[in-house]
Amino acid sequence: MAKTAAEYFENLRESRVWRSIFRSGTGTSTLHRSLAIQQNIFLHLFSTKVRRRMLNFSATWYLGTLTFGTFVILVVTGILLMLYYHPSVPQAYADTKDLQFVVSSGLFLRNLDRWSAHAMVLLVFAHMFKVFYRGAYRPPREFNWVIGVVLLLLTLLLSYTGYLLPWDQLAFWAITVGSNIASAVPLLGNKIHFLLLGGNLVNANALLRFYVLHCMILPLAAFFFIGIHFWRIRKDGGLYTQQSEPAAVRPQPVGKEAQ
């Protein structure tokens, strides 16, 4: 009798190599399932247990996960675009056009990067509104709200710095306007403007600075804060539940203390 796919997978899970990587062992017991989460470097950021109804679409609309999904797409497509893009004044615009018309799949990757960036900004705001209207920002989760605000700012800065890189008229004037807004800061405005652009004009230095910010500094900062953001969900007691959510079961006040 031929083995089913599930049996093959079960055999694989019992193999020595698999066991050396995933040490939690096989089995469907609650303990094994908990260990599988807890002993995985990526999954251990999350709660080992969640309420099943909190995994329903209606509970969170998956907005945080979708935001992270767009971020992953942006990192992957962004790294690929970096292979063809030179952040220099004579080449930046030509490289952008080459990506659109010469490089295989270049147009697809560039559009994916751009549309995901728009989607990420939209999703971050949607996530924020959902968290706000559910009241999920309230104690003990108020610090995670603050981390979320930092991530919102990082998202906007990533979007803004990416705007200059095609080096077209739209990019040039948008960054001229945007950097002049920065110089409205009292006392330090002109200094901030000068440091941001690396000069008085949107020029070669500004392009390079925005490139480094867009491709290196801001994504690393975002990864750092996303890590804290996820970890705090577990530390603050998992996803926020409230009575109005689907099939909520109100915890019964009868316990040992109540008797």
Next chain:
Amino acid sequence: MPEEKYEPKPEAGKELNRRDFFLKLGLGSLSIAAAGTTVFAYQFLSPNVLFEPSPIVNAGRPDSYPIDSVTLDVNSGIYLIHAKEGFFALGAACTHLGCLTVWKPELGIIACPCHGSKFKREGEKIEGPAPKPLPWLRTWVSDEGDLMVDRSAAIRPMQFVRV
């Protein structure tokens, strides 16, 4: 060491003990290092040499500008205006957020495409978010007879150059 004797702390709180001394020394050194790092970072991030175009622009022969004409040079971002009283130059970057303005000959005004600021031909603000009038720039005639404009030097308005 055996010859050393334990001496009681003289007036607790007034004298530093060894632990407090090293704590203060450590925090002090860290603060100095942090201040040094800030200065270093600021200096590193401020370029000492800029490869930006010179602020002084050669606008060419005065007789290439007919009387009552407003000429925008998009590359240098200045207006060269030949009024009845003489020549003058205006910075063409909007004083709001730095967009390049345009001369509207049919209306006789300078208008900004970004946020709708409007200026008179002499740079005075008519309306819009711009907080200041367009600056008058120092203008003179070079020894070769060309009109020269210094974009970095704003002057008081109504100082015409006669050729």
